[in-house]
Amino acid sequence: MSAGPYNYSYIFKYIIIGDMGVGKSCLLHQFTEKKFMADCPHTIGVEFGTRIIEVAGQKIKLQIWDTAGQERFRAVTRSYYRGAAGALMVYDITRRSTYNHLSSWLTDTRNLTNPSTVIFLIGNKSDLEGQRDVTYEEAKKFAEENGLMFVEASAKTGDNVEEAFLETAKKIYQSIQDGRLDLNAAESGVQHNPSQPGRTNLQGVLSVQQGGKDSCSC
Amino acid sequence: MSTPEQLAIVQSKFTTGEIVVIAMEAMLVQDWLKTTRLIALVNKGSTNALVILLTSRTPPQVYSDLTIEKILPIDQDFQCDIGTDEEQKDVTDVYLNVTCRKSRTIFEMRPGITTTNLVSAIFQAIEVYQKNKNPTTDFLWIQKLTGSVRNLDSTNDRLLSAADPVIELESSDLVVSRRNIATGKSPIGTRESVVRYQMACKEDDYTYTKTLRIFIGTWNVNGQPPNAITLEQWLSSDEVPPDLYAIGFQELDLSKEAFLFNDTPREDEWRQVVAKSLHHKAEYEQVALVRLVGMMLIIFSQSSHLPHIKNICIDTVGTGIMGKMGNKGGVAVSCCIHNTSVCFVNAHLAAHCEEYERRNQDYADICARLNFQTYVPPKGFKDHDQIYWLGDLNYRITEMDAQTAKQLIADGNLAPVLALDQLEQQRRLSRVFVGFREAEIKFKPTYKYDPGTDNWDSSEKGRAPAWCDRVLWKGEPIASLTYQSHPELKISDHKPVSATFDSKVRVIDVTKYRKIHEELMKKLDKLENEFLPQVTVDTTEIIYETLRFDEPCAKELIVANTGQVPVKFEFIKKLDDTSYCKEWLSITPYTDFIEPGQKCDIKLEVCVDKRSAWKLNSGEDKLYDILVLHLVNGKDIFITVTGTYERSCFGCSIEALVHIPVPIREVPIGRIMELENNKNTSQDPYYVPKEIWLLVDRLYRHGIKTPGLFETQGLHSEILAIRDWLDNGSQDPMPGSVHSVAEALLLLLDSTAEPLVPYNLHRIGLSAATNYLQCKQVIMQLPEIRRTVFLYICAFLQELLTHTQDNGLDAKTLASLFGSFFLRDSPRSRDDRNQRSKSTQAICDRKKAAFVYHFLINDQSDFVGR
C-alpha cells in the first residue's frame, strides 16, 4: 500500500508545560525538526507540531501542543490539558524557581487530565552544567515521589530529547496493551475507517485501522 | 454519548413534556461527505420524533453547542431500516436509513449497545404510532421546535427537491462544526469548512444565471383601511407578470393600540387586497410577511419558484426613542433564491423636513441591527448578494419654496427640484445608502396630497411636495426596468410607488458541481497532513487608551497567512467561558478564511454600554480579556486586550449616585467601587441622584411643552455631550435638544445593574398591575431611595401630562414607555424573548404599562411625604 495520509495506527496527544523560558518550544523544535533555535521568541498561545514515530512496529502520530509558560496565560492554557495522553513537564536546571513551581504544574496536570495520562519530567538545558542550580538527585527524588518518569535533556545538543518523547509514547502504548487505557470505552472515539474525520478520545489516543479502503494518495 | 450529563444537555433543548429518550452521535452521510451529528429520539405524549442536531463540539458541553437541524415526526410517512456497508470487507459500521416525507437520510453509527438501544427505540416508536394513528394535530409541538410553519406544511415535492444532496450541501444544513481543539480533538479530518470555502470560490464554474422579474412596491397608506379598493393599477399594470413581489406599507394603522402593542386588524385586510391584486397571468404564493406597528412587508412569489426559495427569515428594527418604539424603523425579509442571497427592507424613516440627519441615523441603525437568526452564524444586512430597499424614507425638499416647486413640477420640469431632494444630496455626500443605486425619477412627488384627489395638500400647513417614497437597490446584476408612481390610488396622502427589475440569480448545475467537488476532494487529500496552517499577527497586545461610556472604539488586528495552505481562523471560547470574548468587545470577522500570502484585518471594537458599564463600576468585570485566536488544524494565538475605562454616572446604581455630591470624574475609582458595593456610604445622601434631578429639571424647564417629548429619538452625539456635561460638571447650560435629554434620562435608568423596580418584585408587581392599592404596596416595598426616585419621576410625568394640549402626550404612552424601563426585563428573560410568544410578551408589556399608569393618574401627594 502506498504511503497515504493514514499510514499510522494511533494518534497520541501530548502537551508540553512548564515556566516561561525553560525551553519547551526548543524541545518541540528539536524533536520535530532536529534543529536548535538559539533565539526563540516567547510562545504567545499554543504551538502545534506533529511527527510520526514507531513503537513496537506500530506507527504512531504524535500531536504535540506546546503551551505558553507566562504566568498571565496560565488560566487560558488550562483549557488545553483535556484529552492529553502524555504531558511533558519541563523545568530549567539553571533556574531553581522553575523547579520550585513544578508542584503547581503537577497539580494542574493531575486535576485536568485523566489518571492514565503519562507525565514525564524533563530537566532541560543539561548542556549548561556550569550554571546548574538544581541537582540531578534532587529532581530524581521528586520524580520518584510523584510517580513521574524523568530525564535531564538539552534542546541545544539534542541530548535525551528523542528519548523523552519516545519513552512517553512507549508507556502510553503499554497502557493500551495492558488494557489500562480502554479504547473501546463508550467515548473512545476509536477510528476504524480512515475516510472518516478522525478525532482523539478523552484519553488522547486515536487508533486508525490499517487496510480498509485504499487511501488514495495521488 | 448517552451518559446522564450529556443526555441532560440534549434534554435542555426541549421543554417539559418533551422527553429525550435516547441520544447518540452518528455520522450523517451525504454523497461525498460524512459529518458528525447527534440524533435523538424525543417523545411527547404518545408521539415520537427523530431529531437531528448539529453540535459545535463532540461531545456537547453546553446547551448552546447544539442546534436543531431537522425533525422527522414518526408518523405514517416515517420509514426506517438498518444495513451495513457492502463495500467494506470488515463490516463494522451500522447504517440507519431513514425515509421521511420522501427524503432519505443515511446515518453511519458505531456498533454497540447505544446503537442497538436507539434502533430498537425507533422501531418501538413506529409500532406505537401504528397502534395509535395519531392525528397530525398531535405533532404540532414539532412545529414550535422548528420555528417555522413551512417546515411542516411543506408538500412532498418541495421536500423532494430539498433532498437533492447538492442543494442540501449549499443550504445552511451544512454548518461547519466548530471544533474546539482545546477539548482534545484531533486536528485531522473535518475539512468541510475548507471545502465549502473552496467551492464558494469556484462558484462561477458550476453555476449559471437565471433572470427573475422582481416587482418592488411601497405605499404609505396613512392609516386608511383598504375599503372596497383593489390594487391592480399599482401591482399589475405591466404586461409581464413578475416572478417575485416585495410590497411594503407604512402607516398601516395609526391607532394607539397598534403603536403600543403591535396589534392590528389592518395586517390581514391589506394582505388580502394585495393577494387579490397580483398579476392575473401567474399564480402566486406568499413567501413571508413581517410587520412592526405600521410597517409591513409581504413577499409573494410565483408558485413555481417556491421550492428554490430557502432560508426565509424575517427581522424588525424599531428606531423610535431608545430603539423601543416601533413607529419608525424597518422590517426585512432575507432569503436565498437558488444560490443567491437576497434581502428586502421596508423602512419608514424619521419625519419632519429638517430632520435628514435623524433619517440618516435611522438608516444606519437599521443596517446595523438587522440580524437574521436562521443562518448559523446569523447573517447581517450586508451579507447579501442583493438588497432591495423600499419605503417612506421621508427625505424632503427644503431649499426651494413650495410654490416654485409646484410650478416647476406642473411644467414637467423635475430636474431643478430633484437636485434639491435631501436624499439625492445626502447620497452625493455619501452620508446614507452608500453603494445603493436608484433609478431616474420621472414621476411627480408622491407626497403630500389631499386624500381622494390629485391636488397638493391644501391644509393649513400646506406641506411642500416631496419624493418621500423610494426604491433603491444594491448588488449585481440587477437591471432597472421601470420606476413610477400610481396616482390612480388616492385614499392616502401619499401615492404608491413601484419599481421593476430584471435580476440575475445563480443556479447550480448539478453535474458540474459534482465534478468540481470531486476534484477538490482529491486535491485536499493530498494536501492534508503535508502542511500545517501558519499565520503571523501584527500584535498580540491590543491596548485601548481612554474608553468612555457608549462610545465605541475600534482597533485592528492584522492576521497574515504566512503558510502554504489556506487557513481558517476563529476565536474560540476558553474553558469555562460562555463566549469567546467579553460582552463589551465585538470582533468582526470572528472567523474567516485567509489564502496563502493574503491577510485579514480583524476589527476589535470595544464599547462599554448599558449592559457592561455597571459591571466595570462595581469591579465585577475589568477591561481585560485574553482572546484565543484558533487556526483550524493548527496552533492558537493569545491576544490580550486591555483598556482604561473612564467611569460615568451611566452604569452607576441609584444607591451609589446619591452618595456622590461632586461630578463623578472627580471621584477616585476605588471610591465608586466602594459605594457600588455599599461600603462607607456618606452621612447625608441626596434624595434623588443629582444626575436624574438635572435631567428632569432641564426637561421641566425646556421641554414640558415640546411635542413628541419621549417619543422622538435623541442624537447620539448630543447624548455623549450630555454625558460629559454630567460627568465633568460644568457652569454652562446642559447641551443637546430636549429629545436627547429625554433619551439620556432613559439611558441612565437603563444602564443600572437592576431596574428601578428590582427583579425580585417584578412578579408580584405584574400580577398586581390592575389594582392600584396593591401596586402602591409594591412601591412601598422598594428601598427608600428607589421609592423616592420612582415617585419623583412619576410626579414629573404627571406634570408633563398637565400640558397635554401642547406636548400631545398621553398617560398611556408614558406608562408604556416608562413601564418598560422601571420594570426592565432581566437579560436572561430578554434572551428568552424569542422563545416567548409575541402575545405573552405583549401581555407582560401591558401589565408593566398598567402598573405605572396608576401613578400617573392618581394623586401621589400622600405618598411623597413619607
Ligand SMILES: Nc1nc2c(ncn2[C@@H]2O[C@H](COP(=O)(O)OP(=O)(O)OP(=O)(O)O)[C@@H](O)[C@H]2O)c(=O)[nH]1
Ligand atoms: N543552552 C540552552 N539554551 C536553551 C535550551 N533550550 C532552550 N534554550 C534557550 O532558552 C530560551 C527559551 O527557550 P524557549 O524554548 O523559547 O522557552 P519556552 O519554554 O518555550 O518559553 P515560553 O514560550 O515563554 O513559555 C531560548 O533563548 C532558547 O535558546 C537548552 O537546552 N540549552
Ligand SMILES: [Mg+2]
Ligand atoms: Mg515557547
